[in-house]
Amino acid sequence: MKELILIAIGSAIVNNVVLSQFLGICPFLGVSKNTKTAAGMGGAVIFVIGIASLVTSLIYKFILANQALMEKGIDLTYLQTIVFILVIAALVQFVEMFLKKNMPPLYESLGVYLPLITTNCAVLGVALTNVTKEYGILESVVNGLATAIGFFIAIVIMAGLREKIEYNDIPKPFQGTAIVLITACLMSIAFMGFSGMI
Amino acid sequence: MNKNVERLYNGIIKENPTFVLMLGMCPTLAVTSSAINGLGMGLSTTVVLVLSNLLIAAFRKVIPGGVRVPAFIVIVASLVTMVQFMMQAYLPSLSESLGVYIPLIVVNCIILGRAESYASKNPVVPSIFDGIGMGLGFTLGLTCIGLLREILGAGQIFGVQVLSLDWFTPITIFVMAPGAFLVLACLVAVMNIVRKKMEAKGKPLAAPSGCLTGDCSACGQSALCTGRSVTANADANKTE
Numbered sequence: 001m002k003e004l005i006l007i008a009i010g011s012a013i014v015n016n017v018v019l020s021q022f023l024g025i026c027p028f029l030g031v032s033k034n035t036k037t038a039a040g041m042g043g044a045v046i047f048v049i050g051i052a053s054l055v056t057s058l059i060y061k062f063i064l065a066n067q068a069l070m071e072k073g074i075d076l077t078y079l080q081t082i083v084f085i086l087v088i089a090a091l092v093q094f095v096e097m098f099l100k101k102n103m104p105p106l107y108e109s110l111g112v113y114l115p116l117i118t119t120n121c122a123v124l125g126v127a128l129t130n131v132t133k134e135y136g137i138l139e140s141v142v143n144g145l146a147t148a149i150g151f152f153i154a155i156v157i158m159a160g161l162r163e164k165i166e167y168n169d170i171p172k173p174f175q176g177t178a179i180v181l182i183t184a185c186l187m188s189i190a191f192m193g194f195s196g197m198i
Numbered sequence: 199m200n201k202n203v204e205r206l207y208n209g210i211i212k213e214n215p216t217f218v219l220m221l222g223m224c225p226t227l228a229v230t231s232s233a234i235n236g237l238g239m240g241l242s243t244t245v246v247l248v249l250s251n252l253l254i255a256a257f258r259k260v261i262p263g264g265v266r267v268p269a270f271i272v273i274v275a276s277l278v279t280m281v282q283f284m285m286q287a288y289l290p291s292l293s294e295s296l297g298v299y300i301p302l303i304v305v306n307c308i309i310l311g312r313a314e315s316y317a318s319k320n321p322v323v324p325s326i327f328d329g330i331g332m333g334l335g336f337t338l339g340l341t342c343i344g345l346l347r348e349i350l351g352a353g354q355i356f357g358v359q360v361l362s363l364d365w366f367t368p369i370t371i372f373v374m375a376p377g378a379f380l381v382l383a384c385l386v387a388v389m390n391i392v393r394k395k396m397e398a399k400g401k402p403l404a405a406p407s408g409c410l411t412g413d414c415s416a417c418g419q420s421a422l423c424t425g426r427s428v429t430a431n432a433d434a435n436k437t438e
Contacts, residue, residue, distance in 0.1 A: 020375045022228035023302075078283070081301045082275040089271065121224050121305045128298050173387040181383035188376040 042152030053144025209331020216339020236344030244333025
């Protein structure tokens with residue numbers, strides 16, 4: 001239990017996926033103009049990464065690194081990148097269809113963002129990190145969810161700041177993306193303060 | 199100008215993926231803490247890009263339109279896996295420091311973007327040169343950013359101490375995560391000025407087509423994150 005909590009805090013706050021690992025920069029910069037859409041995007045990312053880390057770790061454990069196959073000398077782990085990216089791409093499409101049919105209210109709030117996440121590097125990044133760190137299934141899911149929550153925290157804070165930045169007088173060349181990156185830099189410095197926690 | 203030379207020039211200068219198109223920002227931020235990492239990442243991306251352009255251009259008439267994106271992803275992912283194992287075997291220390299960002303070349307928008315907008319519509323040889331040009335342009339961008347961060351953050355160039363620590367206090371923040379955002383912010387600002395100047399001269403630069411333009415909400419149609427850059431470049435290539 002203690003280990004799971006450490007993994008969760010580590011990936012949500014200390015090694016924040018956006019601010020210290022630079023994964024998922026595109027939606028972080030693109031969909032952070034107001035807090036409501038940012039929260040929607042964050043929710044969709046939590047949903048997708050949660051499912052994706054469960055599915056990819058199941059596939060890794062029972063198909064790619066299958067014990068019976070390993071004993072026969074067949075090691076399929078080299079296929080991980082190819083399998084993971086295809087599974088994630090298919091999974092997002094599937095989740096979208098499923099939500100549209102069975103949970104219309106949830107689809108209404110997350111649907112627009114789902115296609116944006118398909119090849120989001122954070123999803124593949126989490127799946128690969130789970131393998132590199134040799135996490136089991138439960139640890140993978142916890143790590144995935146925590147990473148996504150870290151993304152949620154970062155994008156919502158950024159959106160809140162950006163709403164205020166709108167009213168400021170910014171030097172011309174820095175208007176637009178540049179000032180957002182400076183803000184991200186300051187947020188990243190702030191998040192470095194958590195590094196002593198673990 | 200010879201068409202192949204034109205592709206090289208286009209990739210390295212005119213539509214430089216880092217400075218002008220602002221594509222592939224995740225690796226740009228993540229691996230440029232030193233010049234050698236930037237160079238290594240740039241060159242491995244170049245290898246993948248050239249080979250994927252070659253294969254996709256060769257198979258462009260065989261791959262059915264409807265499943266083209268998954269087919270591209272499989273080709274790119276296989277190439278990336280090969281490059282990853284080559285690096286683990288021959289450059290273990292570089293492979294260690296680039297870590298998860300090597301397999302993440304798969305989702306680099308430059309590669310799928312070029313596949314979709316150039317290689318799938320053009321013959322093999324120009325596609326290879328397009329890959330070399332774009333790849334070297336990306337390498338140039340990453341190495342320059344890496345050099346800047348390394349010299350400010352550690353006083354070193356390619357790991358050699360050039361600014362003596364006797365009088366130079368390294369600004370360590372530049373080799374850490376926040377420094378990446380800061381350098382990129384300044385780069386974007388400088389490019390905004392250059393863009394204005396060039397427009398005043400009547401020679402406008404190509405519009406940034408990556409995620410940094412900041413309205414992802416307009417894209418989201420295809421299975422790629424590069425949807426928008428794809429349509430923008432496809433129009434540009436039609437006129438060629």
